[in-house]
Amino acid sequence: MHETKQERRIRQLVELLHRKEKMHLKEAAKALTVSEMTLRRDLIEPHAGLSVIGGYIINNQRHEDDFTYCLREQHESHVREKAEMGKCAAGLIKPNDTVFFDNGTTVVHIIHAIDDNIPFTGVCFSLNVFLALKNKPNCSPILCGGGFDPQCNHFYPISENNELDDLRIDIMFASAAGVDGRLGVTCYALTEIPYKRQALRQSQSVVLVVDSSKLGVVRKAVVCQLPAIDQVICDVSLPAEWRAMLGTDEQRGAR
Structure with a gap:
């Protein structure tokens, strides 16, 4: 099946956050040469264990406890x-x-x-x-x-x-x-x-x-x-x- 542009971006994000618990949205957008708004739209709903919390893309699967804390802090x-x-x-x-x-x-x-x-x-x-x-x-x-x-x-x-x-x-x-x-x-x-x-x-x-x-x-x-x-x-x-x-x-x- 042909990979959509959104699917490709999410795959690239997963690779970027493979060893990280989070990455600044601006840094991720620069790495993928897209706008921050594009990534926010991609992750309106969590995909592949990734979510946008505040100004960061969070790797939920890497640190589940840290993610719960971050959600609470970013209410x-x-x-x-x-x-x-x-x-x-x-x-x-x-x-x-x-x-x-x-x-x-x-x-x-x-x-x-x-x-x-x-x-x-x-x-x-x-x-x-x-x-x-x-x-x-x-x-x-x-x-x-x-x-x-x-x-x-x-x-x-x-x-x-x-x-x-x-x-x-x-x-x-x-x-x-x-x-x-x-x-x-x-x-x-x-x-x-x-x-x-x-x-x-x-x-x-x-x-x-x-x-x-x-x-x-x-x-x-x-x-x-x-x-x-x-x-x-x-x-x-x-x-x-x-x-x-x-x-x-x-x-x-x-x-």
């Missing part, structure tokens, strides 16, 4: 909230700032919202975040390397020295898998901790960007306590006791 209402928070956070970046971007889907929304005319240095340790940064025309991206955690798609240091050592950061945009008034900011994986904590120490301003689904949630890996955060950008107002821990300065409250 439509949360995407809208994260996009709004991303715009608010991006407005804090000044020309020629050095900015550390944590991992997570919320951080990618910040990068998308940055004015393409603003020159800045973007520092990260997540492969997905790096792919977003390299598409900003006036960004000088720095990817912190080391060992690679394939489940979380990020790098972690394996020696005493790393790319962050010689950097002083103007703004750190921190993410979280959980935020609790007593137990602080937490994340899923212990491999996330080293770069996050080093960036916290070397940043002039730490901005936590988190949606309300993470409030009151505690994950296993501790990043920091709330007093280490200078400002919180959220889609709801924080509880009064958390505001007290952050301080009384209006700029340090929820936005």
Whole structure:
């Protein structure tokens, strides 16, 4: 039977994602020399274990658990909230700032919202975040390397020295898998901790960007306590006791 153009594209996508759990839609479209909209139409319904979630093509068969998590994170209402928070956070970046971007889907929304005319240095340790940064025309991206955690798609240091050592950061945009008034900011994986904590120490301003689904949630890996955060950008107002821990300065409250 003759292979249709759509079937050929899907076969090529399967080959591209053979050893990957996901690929940025823009990267896939460039590899196949078609538009992103064409691939979105191809995958309106999942084909060959592939689906479009947010801005990524997901290989469902490779990491079923990761796919379930990604579906939850990319729920439509949360995407809208994260996009709004991303715009608010991006407005804090000044020309020629050095900015550390944590991992997570919320951080990618910040990068998308940055004015393409603003020159800045973007520092990260997540492969997905790096792919977003390299598409900003006036960004000088720095990817912190080391060992690679394939489940979380990020790098972690394996020696005493790393790319962050010689950097002083103007703004750190921190993410979280959980935020609790007593137990602080937490994340899923212990491999996330080293770069996050080093960036916290070397940043002039730490901005936590988190949606309300993470409030009151505690994950296993501790990043920091709330007093280490200078400002919180959220889609709801924080509880009064958390505001007290952050301080009384209006700029340090929820936005």
